[in-house]
Amino acid sequence: MENLIWEDDRESIYDSIERTIDAIEPVFMWQVQEDGTRLKEKAFIQKFNYERGSILLTEVDNQSLELVKDRELFLKFKDRSLLFKTLVERISEDKIQVKLPKTFRILENRGKKRRKVIEDTLKVKFDKSDVDIIGKTSFEFEAYDLSETGLGLIFSVTKLNSFTVGEKVVIKKFGDRELSEPVLCKIVHITEHNVRNSSIIKREYKMGLTFMNEIPESIERHM
Incomplete structure (x- = not known):
C-alpha cells in the first residue's frame, strides 16, 4: 500500500514535475461533478513556470476539455504518486492552466530523487551532435541538478532559440574534467527558470537532458 504523506517542500515537488516532463508522462486530472461522479481527463505538461508556480497542460489526444473553471481540480502524477487539488486558472478548448498549492500529498519513498548540484559554478561543456548545423555548435552552461538518468542545465534567455526539444547533444567536459x-544526451524539456535577485528578475531557462549511454565516474561522483 502506498504511504502518502503531506509535503510542503516545493523543491521536492518541482523535482517530481520535472521528472514527469522528462519522461513525457501524462498527468491524470478529475473534477467532482454536482451528481458526485468524476469527470476524468489526461494531459501532458506543456509549460512549467517556476517563478509563478504554475503549470500549463494540454489534453493528451488534443480533444476538447470538459473541465470547469473555478471548481476544484485534482491532479495525480505517476512520479511519487504526487497528488494535489487546486482551482483552474485558465482554460481553453484543449489547454488548462493551474497554480500549484502550498501543500501536496506525495509518496514517502523518494527513490531516484534528482539531486541539486552542490558546486555553485560547476560548468558543463557540450556540442550539438548534428554536424550539419550552421552556426554555433559548442556551449558551456551551469549544472543545476543531476540524477543517474539525466541532468539539468541553466542558461540565459539569449540562447533560447539555439535549442529544440528532441535535439541530441554530446557532453565533452563536466566541471574541470575532460x-x-x-x-550522448537528448533534450527532453526546456522550461522557464526565472530567478529573483532582490528586485531584479534574471530571465533564465532550464534544459533537461536524459543520458543515452553510460555515464563515467567523473559525473557519478557529483550525485
Whole structure:
C-alpha cells in the first residue's frame, strides 16, 4: 500500500514535475461533478513556470476539455504518486492552466530523487551532435541538478532559440574534467527558470537532458 504523506517542500515537488516532463508522462486530472461522479481527463505538461508556480497542460489526444473553471481540480502524477487539488486558472478548448498549492500529498519513498548540484559554478561543456548545423555548435552552461538518468542545465534567455526539444547533444567536459568518452544526451524539456535577485528578475531557462549511454565516474561522483 502506498504511504502518502503531506509535503510542503516545493523543491521536492518541482523535482517530481520535472521528472514527469522528462519522461513525457501524462498527468491524470478529475473534477467532482454536482451528481458526485468524476469527470476524468489526461494531459501532458506543456509549460512549467517556476517563478509563478504554475503549470500549463494540454489534453493528451488534443480533444476538447470538459473541465470547469473555478471548481476544484485534482491532479495525480505517476512520479511519487504526487497528488494535489487546486482551482483552474485558465482554460481553453484543449489547454488548462493551474497554480500549484502550498501543500501536496506525495509518496514517502523518494527513490531516484534528482539531486541539486552542490558546486555553485560547476560548468558543463557540450556540442550539438548534428554536424550539419550552421552556426554555433559548442556551449558551456551551469549544472543545476543531476540524477543517474539525466541532468539539468541553466542558461540565459539569449540562447533560447539555439535549442529544440528532441535535439541530441554530446557532453565533452563536466566541471574541470575532460571526458575521455563523450556522453550522448537528448533534450527532453526546456522550461522557464526565472530567478529573483532582490528586485531584479534574471530571465533564465532550464534544459533537461536524459543520458543515452553510460555515464563515467567523473559525473557519478557529483550525485
